[in-house]
Amino acid sequence: MGTSNSLGDFLRARRARLGPADVGLTPSPGLRRTAGLRRQELAGLAGLSVDYYVRLEQGRESNPSGTVLEGLAHALRLDTEERSHLYALANHAAGRNVKTVPARPAVRDNVRQLLQTVRPLPAYVLGRTSDVLAVNPEGLEFFPGMRRWPAPQRNTIAYLFLHPGARDFFADWKSAAASAVAQLRTLHAEDPHAADVGEFVTRMTQESPAFADLWQRHDVRRRRSGTETFHHPEAGTMTLSFEVLRLDHEGQRITIYQAQPGSRDHDALLRLSQLVRTGSSGPSHS
CATH class of the missing domain: 3.30.450.180 (Beta-Lactamase)
Incomplete structure (x- = not known):
């Protein structure tokens, strides 16, 4: 039995639900062989390198930071429940207990x-x-x-x-x-x-x-x-x-x-x- 990659599965599924128009992008030329956003499009929206995002989807990177998860949640247009699920999957993949992401420092x-x-x-x-x-x-x-x-x-x-x-x-x-x-x-x-x-x-x-x-x-x-x-x-x-x-x-x-x-x-x-x-x-x- 192969190793579970629930985090990557979730990211791929949510990426497939979004098209370029959904996130304000102009569709790139050429035939789109798969439904939804391309990996490079989502990586750009989330502020990540394409290579890092590919490793996340493939399960080769299993310890994304809170900042990375926030970027992914925003790029994937996740609602509150989906965002919580993303964090739960990431914590499970990293083998860590669920913890609250520290708030960004306040600006006076x-x-x-x-x-x-x-x-x-x-x-x-x-x-x-x-x-x-x-x-x-x-x-x-x-x-x-x-x-x-x-x-x-x-x-x-x-x-x-x-x-x-x-x-x-x-x-x-x-x-x-x-x-x-x-x-x-x-x-x-x-x-x-x-x-x-x-x-x-x-x-x-x-x-x-x-x-x-x-x-x-x-x-x-x-x-x-x-x-x-x-x-x-x-x-x-x-x-x-x-x-x-x-x-x-x-x-x-x-x-x-x-x-x-x-x-x-x-x-x-x-x-x-x-x-x-x-x-x-x-x-x-x-």
């Missing part, structure tokens, strides 16, 4: 107000492992394609390594990737037994060979203010300065991008804001 109301006050400048609040805890509309539009990820899955490091558009968006992707991993390595060194950091590193190492290679370099660095160039597919190329303000609350930090008024880079930021005003981007749900 005055910090959320600051995100709105600095508009139209893109701004967001990150948690310890770079989860996007709050973001203004321009900040969400800033990262091409991130708006399609469910809110619990939005993470700037995961975006760097897993989103197919990231290498085009960051003009110097190698530098940005090395910096992101070095920041995470610094956090890990400060508290090697932190569960949130360990869980995130495990997930990223499994999903991204590029992340795994950089993690083994043991570089350390803190995220500081600086300048970076981006290629936005609609707003255009922009070189922006950014300020990182550390908040005295559970390791949270706020990042704000800006450019000199009257410059071409500032014009690109205004085009980004126009994309929001014309309704090309939906609500952030953050």
Whole structure:
């Protein structure tokens, strides 16, 4: 008798019930040989690499994190009972007792107000492992394609390594990737037994060979203010300065991008804001 793979069976069954139109996707060309979403489509919606999602379906990965499960539940449009069932299957597959997923850290109301006050400048609040805890509309539009990820899955490091558009968006992707991993390595060194950091590193190492290679370099660095160039597919190329303000609350930090008024880079930021005003981007749900 073969090994049971109830989690993979459930994921395949729910994936087969959804078509591209159900989740706001334009059907890709070519004959669809199976019903429902393709694996790569669902992986993209859930903020996962295709390889990691395939391993989940095939039962070769049996310990998905709470963040991964939240992304899958959102992408599969699960209701409350189906979501609970997904968690139960995942806990059974991992051989662990059912436990409550920790709540995302709260962002203070005055910090959320600051995100709105600095508009139209893109701004967001990150948690310890770079989860996007709050973001203004321009900040969400800033990262091409991130708006399609469910809110619990939005993470700037995961975006760097897993989103197919990231290498085009960051003009110097190698530098940005090395910096992101070095920041995470610094956090890990400060508290090697932190569960949130360990869980995130495990997930990223499994999903991204590029992340795994950089993690083994043991570089350390803190995220500081600086300048970076981006290629936005609609707003255009922009070189922006950014300020990182550390908040005295559970390791949270706020990042704000800006450019000199009257410059071409500032014009690109205004085009980004126009994309929001014309309704090309939906609500952030953050």
